[in-house]
Amino acid sequence: MNWVFYALLSALFAALTAILAKVGVKDVNSNLATAIRTIVILIFAWAIVFFQQTHKQLPNINKTSLAFLLASGLTTAASWIFYFRALQLGDASKVAPVDKMSLIFTILLALVFLHEKLTLSVFIGAVLMTAGVLVITIIK
Numbered sequence: 001m002n003w004v005f006y007a008l009l010s011a012l013f014a015a016l017t018a019i020l021a022k023v024g025v026k027d028v029n030s031n032l033a034t035a036i037r038t039i040v041i042l043i044f045a046w047a048i049v050f051f052q053q054t055h056k057q058l059p060n061i062n063k064t065s066l067a068f069l070l071a072s073g074l075t076t077a078a079s080w081i082f083y084f085r086a087l088q089l090g091d092a093s094k095v096a097p098v099d100k101m102s103l104i105f106t107i108l109l110a111l112v113f114l115h116e117k118l119t120l121s122v123f124i125g126a127v128l129m130t131a132g133v134l135v136i137t138i139i140k
Contacts, residue, residue, distance in 0.1 A: 015096070021084060022092040030084040037080070097136045103129055 025033045049055050061069075079102075086095045107126050110116040 018087065018092045018096045018099075022087045022095075025084055025088045030088045031081060033088075034077075034080050034084045037084075038077075094137050097133045101130070101133055 021033070021037070028036075046055075083095070083099055086099070104126050107118070107122060111118055
């Protein structure tokens, strides 16, 4: 199976996450909800690592990779904290598309920091995604 299959599964589970989280944060502090969610993810992720025996690779991780993975963890935590608060305050059908503006930010950051090429199709897609978010969130 190729990356598209896994990306579609990711999108499906992200959609389910938004719906389940919206119901879950109704009467719960959004930071507490994020912490509970994180515990589940922590247990699940480490269970997979031990099941696959990949924990044996831990000593082989270089310092640069570890630093970037730790920084990624911090930015993920911030994203989740803000996402759960947004879900608590807004409609899931509007919060999720705005959250997906991360696609646009990723394209821009990849251009600047990873020196990826901006193709015409990526540019048009980014414009259309931005327009879609604006239509969903602003037009009533």
